[in-house]
Amino acid sequence: xxxxxxxxxxxxxxxxxxxxSLSPVRDAVTEQLAPGYHLHFSGAYLFWAPFCSxxxxxxxxxxRELLIFLGFVFAGILAWPCRWRARSLCFLGxxxxxxxxxxxxxxxxxxxxxxxxILLIDFHSHTSFSHDGRPRFTPEANMxxxxxxxxxxxxxxxxxxxxxxxxxxxxxxxxxxxxxYSSLQGEEISLFNTHLGVLGNTFPVNxxxxxxxxxxxxxxxxxxxQSSYTVVAHLPEYWREHWKAGNTDFLSWEVDGFEIxxxxxxxxxxxxxxxxxxxxxxxxxxxxxxxxxDNHGWGSATAAWSAMRISGWRSLPPDALEKxxxxxxxxxxxxxxxxxxxxxxxxxxxxxxxxSPVVNLWIFSRTLGLxxxxxxxxxxxxxxxxxxxxxxxxxxxxxQRWVS
Numbered sequence: 001x002x003x004x005x006x007x008x009x010x011x012x013x014x015x016x017x018x019x020x021s022l023s024p025v026r027d028a029v030t031e032q033l034a035p036g037y038h039l040h041f042s043g044a045y046l047f048w049a050p051f052c053s054x055x056x057x058x059x060x061x062x063x064r065e066l067l068i069f070l071g072f073v074f075a076g077i078l079a080w081p082c083r084w085r086a087r088s089l090c091f092l093g094x095x096x097x098x099x100x101x102x103x104x105x106x107x108x109x110x111x112x113x114x115x116x117x118i119l120l121i122d123f124h125s126h127t128s129f130s131h132d133g134r135p136r137f138t139p140e141a142n143m144x145x146x147x148x149x150x151x152x153x154x155x156x157x158x159x160x161x162x163x164x165x166x167x168x169x170x171x172x173x174x175x176x177x178x179x180x181y182s183s184l185q186g187e188e189i190s191l192f193n194t195h196l197g198v199l200g201n202t203f204p205v206n207x208x209x210x211x212x213x214x215x216x217x218x219x220x221x222x223x224x225x226q227s228s229y230t231v232v233a234h235l236p237e238y239w240r241e242h243w244k245a246g247n248t249d250f251l252s253w254e255v256d257g258f259e260i261x262x263x264x265x266x267x268x269x270x271x272x273x274x275x276x277x278x279x280x281x282x283x284x285x286x287x288x289x290x291x292x293x294d295n296h297g298w299g300s301a302t303a304a305w306s307a308m309r310i311s312g313w314r315s316l317p318p319d320a321l322e323k324x325x326x327x328x329x330x331x332x333x334x335x336x337x338x339x340x341x342x343x344x345x346x347x348x349x350x351x352x353x354x355x356s357p358v359v360n361l362w363i364f365s366r367t368l369g370l371x372x373x374x375x376x377x378x379x380x381x382x383x384x385x386x387x388x389x390x391x392x393x394x395x396x397x398x399x400q401r402w403v404s
Contacts, residue, residue, distance in 0.1 A: 006384040013373050016365035021343055024367050025111065028261050028291055028304070028339035029279055036114045037340065040150075041372065045107035049368075049375035055101035056109060057364045060303040060342045062268035069357040070094070106300050111150035111340070119313045120305045120340075121325065122146055122154035123232060124188070124197055124259065124292035129164030137297025139168035139183065145295060147181045149302055152313060153321055154293075155186035157197050162187050162204045172318045182318035184325070188234065191217050193241035196255070197232035198224055200326050218253050230326050231255045232290060235262040239270055251281060256329065258282055261291035261341050263303035272348050288329050291339035307338040343367055 023033040045052050061069060077090045100106075111120060126133045127142045137145075139156060142164075146154040156165035168183030176182065186199040189207050192214045198205055201224075210220035224231050233255045242250045258278050262268070282289050291304030310316075310324050329336045345360045347353040368376065 003384070006380045009380050010377055013365060013368070013376060016362070016368065017370065017373055019366050020369065021363070021366045024109075024343055025305070025340040026343050028275075028341045029289065033343065034338070034340055038112055038114070039369075040110040040112050042107050042110075045109065046371055046375050048107065049372040050379045051097075052107055052109075053364070053368065053372055053376075055097070055106065056301040057344075057360065058098070058101060059299045059301040060263065060268070060344065061265065061360065063265040064269050064353060065347070065356050065360070066265060068353060069360070072357045101300070102298050108148045108300050110148060111305055113307065115309075117309050117311045117313065119152045119308045119310045119321075119325075120150050121308055122151050122293050122295075122302075123186075123199065123290040123306055124157050124234065124262070124294050125154050126158050126188075126294070126296045127156055127164035127168070128297070129161050130158040130188075130296065132296055133158065133164075134297025137295075139164050139171055141297065142295070143168060143172060143181060143183050145297075145300075146293075147179050149293075149305075151305065152180065153182040153184055153318075153325065155184045155197070155199055157186040157188040157199075159188050160190055160205075160207060162201065169318055176317055177314070180314040182316075182321045184318065184322045189220075191220060193237060194250070195234040195237045196221070197234055197259075199230040199232065200322060201227070201229050214249070221253055221255060225254075230257070230329060232257045232259060235259045235267045235270055235294075236264075239274060243274065255287070256333075257288035257290060257337075259292055260289045261304040261339055263293045263295070267294065268303060272346055283334055286333045288333050288336045289339055290337055291341055303342050305340045307340055308336060 021033065023035050023037055024039045025034050025037050026032060027034045041049070058066060058069070073094055074091070077087055077094075080087065080090070113120065125142055125146065126137070127139050128135050128137050142154070142156060156168045158164045162185070165183075165185040165187065169185050172181060172183040184199075185201065186197060187201055187205055189196045189198055189205055191207060191211050194214065194217055196217075205224070207220070210216040221231050233250060233253070238250045238258070242248070258281075260275050260278055262270070279289065281287070290306050292306070293302040293304065295302065308325065308328060310321075310328060313321060313324070316324060344363055345356050347356045
């Protein structure tokens with residue numbers, strides 16, 4: 001390996017440290033950096049920092065951004081002047097890395113607030129009780145995943161079932177206050193090309209009478225409000241099933257809030273222009289907004305957190321915290337939740353999308369911080385040293401053949 005590559009990467013990391021970002025997250029409403037938050041990394045994460053950090057980046061890219069990024073990587077492998085065997089190994093390595101990032105639990109980056117009264121909460125997540133949930137992603141695993149990401153609470157909103165949410169609530173009540181984490185109860189209801197989050201329900205929701213026609217959805221929402229439940233419009237359905245078809249009836253459905261960031265890759269393709277329109281609609285109608293993981297048990301990073309100010313939330317048991325969260329949403333509405341999203345590049349047209357891998361790598365390097373950058377430097381030079389030593393090994397003499 002030429003020394004130019006590790007030298008170039010070292011200079012790149014040094015320059016990126018000089019332009020280091022002031023915050024790892026930004027406010028999705030104002031689109032400005034959100035100071036007062038930092039990421040905490042375990043010793044295992046710091047040791048494997050180049051690999052965990054790159055996996056985090058790939059996890060929080062939108063589907064189109066990820067495909068463009070992989071296109072750059074595969075084009076670079078094809079252009080690399082080497083034998084096809086080496087190219088094949090590189091392709092296999094990239095695919096193995098992707099599988100590792102999606103399937104294998106790994107050290108996580110934990111978001112933390114400098115304000116102890118800030119609760120980081122997830123309004124939309126799943127367990128193995130959902131038809132599309134990972135089989136081993138039990139309510140217990142859901143709780144561990146969220147707690148390791150920095151969340152203090154999360155609603156379990158399985159598809160049209162409440163058993164996972166009920167089990168999660170019982171589990172968090174049993175374990176509380178160690179850790180001071182609460183699994184809250186909800187359900188994701190499927191209604192005629194529409195997904196709605198119902199929060200705070202203590203019984204399974206009967207959706208059958210309202211699932212045959214979009215015109216019945218407002219009546220379903222009114223019924224949920226009669227039961228004092230909170231209703232949130234979920235991505236990507238209100239965008240892909242209604243807005244793309246030119247239908248904006250969903251804006252008049254009298255939901256309590258809208259998701260504006262959803263961490264599933266194809267949901268992250270929700271255009272910024274449409275997000276801004278939804279934010280303006282929520283501001284005008286005084287509705288709350290959320291940023292969610294929508295985690296089904298795959299991957300070890302989230303693209304978004306929802307932050308709420310609830311004084312003394314750590315001292316509240318799960319039932320009391322759930323009531324406090326829903327009361328704050330009903331009282332403060334648009335001001336109730338601050339949506340935080342990973343600081344990355346957000347392309348708004350085809351040209352920006354085409355160059356998003358380059359810009360995202362630059363932003364990614366700016367968010368590394370000193371300790372992760374040092375870990376990356378150590379790995380870069382360790383790999384270079386290993387390749388140099390391997391290349392200097394004396395070749396084995398050819399085996400002699402005896403001729404009779």
